[in-house]
Amino acid sequence: MATYSELVSQAQALMAQAEQVRKHELASVVADIKAKMKEYGITVEDLGAASSARKGGAGKSKAPAKYQGPNGELWSGGPGRKPEWVKVALAAGQNLDQFLINS
Template identity: 70%
Template sequence: MASYSELMAQAQNLMAQAEQARKDELASVIADIKAKMKQFGITAADLGGTSGGKKTGKSKSGAPAKYRGPNGELWAGGPGRKPEWVRAVLASGKSLDSYLI
């Protein structure tokens, strides 16, 4: 019977092989997806994605956003935990009034 350390080494080796296989297959999968998108005229927006990783302009709560943070973050100002950027603004002694939309 193999020892624990031997089995862990084998598991790590298999995980490395699996990751390499995923990377090897990724390029062909992406190429196939792009070809099908071109064939059917599908855009990233059709899939519900956004271009460039930018925010869609909606807040998580579904309520309309009242504040826009320094990096474009949106906040509706509702109950619950305040976003980090809001806490940072308030901690610095500033008012949220300058962040109103």
């Protein structure tokens, strides 16, 4: 049977691998979206992104970020559902204090 530290190490390795795959897939999706936007003459404004960015984003918290994840993700630490990176860190036995943003 694997030890706790071995399982944590495996979990961290899998998260790193998953992040690499996510970045690769994301790059492919972004390239596809850009190609479609060019093909159809769609602008960012057509998508409504500019107006929601000015308003802080639809459904996004306006509380300042208190924590920053391993890949730059931000979280205010407020009530509600925890981001996936927080769940993974806690499951791996990590303390959220190590992700505090020092102001």
